[in-house]
Amino acid sequence: MRGSILHSIFVILSSFGFLQSSFAAGALTRAIDIRTLPYERSLEKLPVDLTATIGFVESGGTAFVQDDTAGTHLHFKPARNDLKVGDRVRIRGLTTAGLYFPGVDVTSLEILGHGAPPAAAPASYDDLATGRYHYQRVIVEGLGRTLTPLDENRSLLRLAIGSRVLEVRIDAPLETAPALIDARLRITALAAGGINDRRQLVFPYIRVTDWNDVAITQPAPPLAELPVTSVVTLLQFGAADEPHHRARVLGTVLAAFPDGRVFLRDATPPPPPREQPKDAAPLPQQSPSIAIRLTTPASLSVGQKAEIIGFPIMAGFSASLADAQVISSGETSDLPAAAAAVSLKEFLDGSHDADLIRLTAPAVLNDFFRTVDGYELRLTSGGTPLRAFLLQSAAPELEIDTVVGLTGVCLVESSKDRGFRSQAERASLLLRSAEDIAIISTAPFWTTGRLVIAISILAGVVLLAIVWIAALRRQISALSSRIVQQATQDERQRIAREFHDTLEQELAGLSLRLDAATTRPLEDKARTLIETSRSLVSRIQSEARNLVADLRDTEQLHDLPAALREIQSRMPPNAPALRLDLHPLPAIPGAVSHHLRMMAQEAITNVLKHAQATEITLHLSASADLLTLRISDNGRGLASDTATTGQPGHFGCMGIRERARKIGAEVAWKSEEGKGTVVTVSLPLLHSSF
Incomplete structure (x- = not known):
């Protein structure tokens, strides 16, 4: 027993000695060498002896470190709660594959001292999306768009960087946040992101320890100082900065939906018409309406005056406001904004994008089906296919092939370029309710569906008739066969009776006469002749009886x-x-x-x-x-x-x-x-x- 214990101790000490020698001889000592290690090599559990600085501490036994070459991630079992950002540490352990790139499974960690956090590198959105600085400290600048709670003690800031929006996850409650919306910010954070099962970076985000790492470089402009802007001037050339600060618009509500979408017809005077050559065809008048996405849905009514601020973005074919909020709203007008009467050509050319319109051309309903948000209607007007969306849970009470008139919000879905000009290619209608569908004429009785049902029923009847005729033919064939068999049997029995009543009886009488003749005295020659005749008659009788038996044998052996x-x-x-x-x-x-x-x-x-x-x-x-x-x-x-x-x-x-x-x-x-x-x-x- 003592010998086995000593042997086990010797094995453990030998293994420890081998591990120490491995660390001393071939261990990985730079973060860049660990970070760029191929996936297959990282699975070999290569020894690591790394000296670096803590850049971010994640609860649950994970920390992120950097040296002069790059950054990597550490994993502890059990978790350590004594580490702080800026700690200078010496890590010993083995390589692990990680979710995105290799890291270290720590076997021992020694704190060498405490100093400044690792240096942060300025990063663009593309730097983050490509993983260039993944799990390293970065500096990101942008404009605060929205701020919402992520959970009980964390917050989510959406930061506009150029034309992109980046998630900033902050380990601090929302109540302690400074005024960040529409302010220019410089954020020092850890670059991270969502990783899929294929070890691919799906989307980037950054991690912030507390609000101290979020610096306001330019406060948000006061709301009272924001001028009311004409919607057709948004995102035009000559903007003061990029990304754009919030814009303030004033107008009449054309439509408001529970998902936060609002469509507003501008109340400000329109700008001067666009310049064009004298001989050119007149350009269509631009719609004074805009699509708005509220951060939080508000209770707005059609026809109500509303003042809204939001961030201008290019959505589809024309500018819209995102992450918006309602500043004020007035009473609903008795005369809500009228829908603009437009032709099918005007509907498709993009001049009425985001505006409330009424199609002057009727449309025929071809089909409708359920979608995630409601129902999609497929229609045809003058040979042109149209799509309309009805955001309600109940199916529209319409029959296929019904001719309808449509009122709704025009949405340009796609565009195409012609030279230096972008033109609308396809548009759809967003209906406010089922009342926006006016029935011009009901569908004819013989709709496609009913015709298919009638043809199916007729085909079923024909099929049943064919089956019935086939069964009837089989019955007739079987009956005919029985009739033929019965007639044959009757005829055989009749012939058998005739044979029995005539030929066989006559032969029996002849046989009796020959028997009587043999009893009389005859010459030998005559007697021989009579006995021969008697024998022949007996054989004929036998054959006749066999024939009668065969005729009466109805079962045919x-x-x-x-x-x-x-x-x-x-x-x-x-x-x-x-x-x-x-x-x-x-x-x-x-x-x-x-x-x-x-x-x-x-x-x-x-x-x-x-x-x-x-x-x-x-x-x-x-x-x-x-x-x-x-x-x-x-x-x-x-x-x-x-x-x-x-x-x-x-x-x-x-x-x-x-x-x-x-x-x-x-x-x-x-x-x-x-x-x-x-x-x-x-x-x-x-x-x-x-």
């Missing part, structure tokens, strides 16, 4: 071997011996079985009548695609080939051929005089016409 064995059981007493050579067969239809049985019966009957044979062999077998029925005897054979083609009064061979054709079989006779006869019936199983 499917078991052909059993039917052939029945032939053997019906052989006359003095007939030649019938030897059966039967093999298993696949299932065959009853009608085919009947014809084969009758062909075998007819061939055996011919042997009994004409062959004078002493032995008959009946063979039945089948291969994969051929059934073979063969009847052979050892009789006197056929005198010639014409014996099977039909002679006057002889129809047996002819009947065999007819039956063979009916079932698609082939029949052949092979005979030599004095050596017997072989009748072979060959039935293809795959191609037979069952």
